[in-house]
Amino acid sequence: ATNITWWHGMGGRNGEVINEVAQKFNEAQSECALTPVSKGSYEEALSAGIAAFRSGEQPNILQVFDAGAATIINAKGAVIPAEDLIKQAGYDFNREDFIEGVRYFYADSDGKFVGMPFNSSAPIMYMNTDALKKAGVEAPKTWEEFEAIAPKLKEAGYIPLVQTQLTWEFTENFFSRHNLQFASNNNGYDSVVDTKINVTDPNHVMMYEKLKAWYDQGLFGYYGAGWNDNQKPFEEGKVALWIGSSGSFGGLQKTATMPFSATFLPYWKSIIPEGVHTFIGGASLFAMAGKPEAENKCVASFFHFLTSAEIQKFYHQSTGYVAITKAAYELAKKEGYYNEKPAAEVGIQQLSLPGAEWDKGYRLGFYPQIRSVMEREYNRIFSGETTPKDAMETIKKEADELLARFAKTAG
Numbered sequence: 001a002t003n004i005t006w007w008h009g010m011g012g013r014n015g016e017v018i019n020e021v022a023q024k025f026n027e028a029q030s031e032c033a034l035t036p037v038s039k040g041s042y043e044e045a046l047s048a049g050i051a052a053f054r055s056g057e058q059p060n061i062l063q064v065f066d067a068g069a070a071t072i073i074n075a076k077g078a079v080i081p082a083e084d085l086i087k088q089a090g091y092d093f094n095r096e097d098f099i100e101g102v103r104y105f106y107a108d109s110d111g112k113f114v115g116m117p118f119n120s121s122a123p124i125m126y127m128n129t130d131a132l133k134k135a136g137v138e139a140p141k142t143w144e145e146f147e148a149i150a151p152k153l154k155e156a157g158y159i160p161l162v163q164t165q166l167t168w169e170f171t172e173n174f175f176s177r178h179n180l181q182f183a184s185n186n187n188g189y190d191s192v193v194d195t196k197i198n199v200t201d202p203n204h205v206m207m208y209e210k211l212k213a214w215y216d217q218g219l220f221g222y223y224g225a226g227w228n229d230n231q232k233p234f235e236e237g238k239v240a241l242w243i244g245s246s247g248s249f250g251g252l253q254k255t256a257t258m259p260f261s262a263t264f265l266p267y268w269k270s271i272i273p274e275g276v277h278t279f280i281g282g283a284s285l286f287a288m289a290g291k292p293e294a295e296n297k298c299v300a301s302f303f304h305f306l307t308s309a310e311i312q313k314f315y316h317q318s319t320g321y322v323a324i325t326k327a328a329y330e331l332a333k334k335e336g337y338y339n340e341k342p343a344a345e346v347g348i349q350q351l352s353l354p355g356a357e358w359d360k361g362y363r364l365g366f367y368p369q370i371r372s373v374m375e376r377e378y379n380r381i382f383s384g385e386t387t388p389k390d391a392m393e394t395i396k397k398e399a400d401e402l403l404a405r406f407a408k409t410a411g
């Protein structure tokens, strides 16, 4: 068999499922043998992949998260577009088979898939149903409703709200949920030249002023920028509402110590009468260039295997990442999966809400570095070292400099 490698950035239950997917591929055919290798976090997988490409030791497949999309797509000669690879290997490929939210995020300006969509998610609100019952309240649809019920949740003995990742859930998706422009040049999609970020938008500043006020009142728990540190208190049953990835559903079913459910990410009614859809999170798979023909064929074969409704359904049900093809979603519906587990459908329902002008996400270079600047400043907001307004100005200054530097490297 021809050996191929797949570097990824997943751990815990989602890391185990990657091994199960690879095993299924290896059992389904005998020409190719796929070995997945965890490189740690999404950030670590991207850095390792780029460094390996520079020294000619790249894997065949690299998982790259949403924030790294512009970096990998603009890295000259680093990847072969997934769609070209699949078609050259003689497989049928139809973009329309994929759900809409998934179709554009990792595609070029003509809609060609550069990355192969793999694990797609939405930031949703998980609820500790015992906590809501005890406080005698319903899950909030808007942040105004949250403000009304939060003191009752606190009185009932719970931390009313935590989240996993401020950058993704309260910045990037804040802009899409409220149909606000995140960056110039069509959120960075039209050009890397002279792109500027819009974090100083007064609505966004207001969101962080609210979070800080809720934190000071004991209505919002913040445990630093570490994703798992913020998820843990929810799993332990100490928290009423947790904003997390739909892709955490599979793991949560094993780790949560209390019954839970899920619903959409809240929005501010004062900004938009009805929140619009969020854009996809998670990651996609990139075929790295510079590999022998036989290995590229195996990568195409694996990408084709991933689009089958059965595999998609398996992955969706094992992890909580949304079914990325319409066929897999229909199959899960037909089999009654969502009657049994309504929370598993929330991610795809949120991605399918009515759309608007600014809800398709962003493509910004050096974005993982920009997220680090945000994390540093957000930590400073909660420790009282800066104000949300000053923090956003600092982020804008540093982010715009990074974007200008990226424009130079991308030519």
Ligand SMILES: O=P(O)(O)OC[C@H](O)CO
Binding pocket: 065, 066, 067, 119, 120, 121, 122, 168, 245, 246, 247, 280, 281, 282, 283
């Ligand atoms: O936790 P995930 O895999 O859904 O990813 C969330 C964000 O999109 C990461 O940038």
